[in-house]
Amino acid sequence: MTKVTGVMTFIDPHVHFFALSKGNYGWLKSHNPPYWPDKAAIARCTSEQSLIVASNREIAGFVHIEAGFDNARPWREIHYLNAHCHLPFKSIACIDLTSPGVYGHIDYLARLPSVIGLRHILDGEATDLLSHPKVKHVVRYMSERGLLFEAQFDINSNSATAALLNCIDCIPSLTVIINHAASGGLNLVNSNTLKGWQANILALGNATRVGMKLSGWEMQDRNWTLPAANRVFQFLFEHVEHDKLMLASNYPLCQWRLPYHTLWQAYKRLVSQLPVSSQQGLLAENARRWYKIAAK
Template identity: 40%
Template sequence: MTQNIVDPHLHLFALDLGDYGWLKPDKPPFWPDKKTIAKNVGEADLRLTAGLNLAGFVHIEAGFDNEHPWREIDWLESTCKLRFKSVACANLYSTDFAHTMQILAKRKSVVGIRHILDDEALAILSHPQCARNFAVLNEMNLSFDAQFPVHDTGAVHELIKHAKQHKNLRIIINHAGWPPVSGTIEDNKWQDNIHYLRDCENIAIKLSGWEMANRQWSFQAIEKPLKQVITCFGSPRVMLASNFPLCTLSRPYLELWQGYKTELHLSANLFQQLAYNNAAHWYKLN
């Protein structure tokens, strides 16, 4: 029987149309293998076979044009044929945020925004303008993709404040918040903070981006954080994702999803939730 997949975190590139500064060789990140993904990537490159069918996806902003983020959405909506939703770039510091969101809201695929927080997470999330802009997202019933290290306790508590204040705001943590890989003190903080986050029912978590921490990652290594987040959040708030095309720095797209299905020892019902149902719900693909 064919298993449908909704991939809730991937990127398509049109290098001839967009900026993509982070993919240029003279701009960070300075990965020696970055050139292998610095190319045009379209819907046709999302190939699944062997009992897996890509029934939809969520495109996460990829630096096409951060000043005019609707340009990336217009390109996607003019070229993509599969069922999809988009998470646009938007600046949480911006005093023009509401106007940007009004423009983006006219695009039918837009369900939310991302401002990459990373190591600036605490400064951004505690800024007064950020609170005002989250109120805009809440009013518009849109989502926020939060990319930052969950071992950052200060940032976690700021995010919880926003989640509790804005009940319509769906917050989805990207890349599992960079879970434990090294046995350091940050690992304990990640585990503690995952427990803090679980009390906010409008916060979900996506597991992907393993290649960004370790190009040689194994499915065995990610079983532990997967079980931890399922135990903590409950299975309806957990999603498996690819981070395509970055995932191909470690393994092909098909191999990734085959491994998720066969190597993580998930029941058929649980895999259905993590690989399809939850993404369709949290990103409004239904």
């Protein structure tokens, strides 16, 4: 793993930048959903420079996940990133899998060097969307253009997980990265729901070309605790191949709970029990490999 002046650095594969004066960001406006009472705390400009400062200059690269800059013209966000980012990075662009112009959007985005994949936030529509023949064809087309699919949905949903697994089976070339994979099990203790989450994690972990990001804790519980996260980590470390797992932040939303640097220091402590190669993988090298991030 890269070291800078003796400090172990990391790659964060799930960050969002908000250029409020350039993009739309309708979801960040108070009169639009989601109606989070603490939305104002994150509805402010963030950039690569603010990320570097927040990391205490320990970050060596990142993956930028589409943040609602302009969902109708997702390439605008990519052009902005390419003009303003200097660390090694890749980007996940927004895509509407149901849009009449989706194939043209995929063609355009696939030509942009920083774009490694696409995301349509599936959430409660995951089962219906991933079961639809047209959506499956679009996802296949995406994979044929060399783009991975960033899947954000509720892993506690058996039907959504089954629909995604079926999609993966039908498209052998498809690479899928699961967003916030671990957070769904955060507050599940000795319950049928916990067993369901574990079963779905195992099924996804056994699938080929599927990676998982461990992040987004604050989306489940603004006051999440490290001991609760550690219980989830232990299950994943024991049952999923370590080279399929990546630690990530969901910056800047993670700062609802912890300062960014504090979060990564906590991550380093949580993985310290593992072999050095696994620690390096979870903190940086797996993200570098899954997202094809160049070394600086």
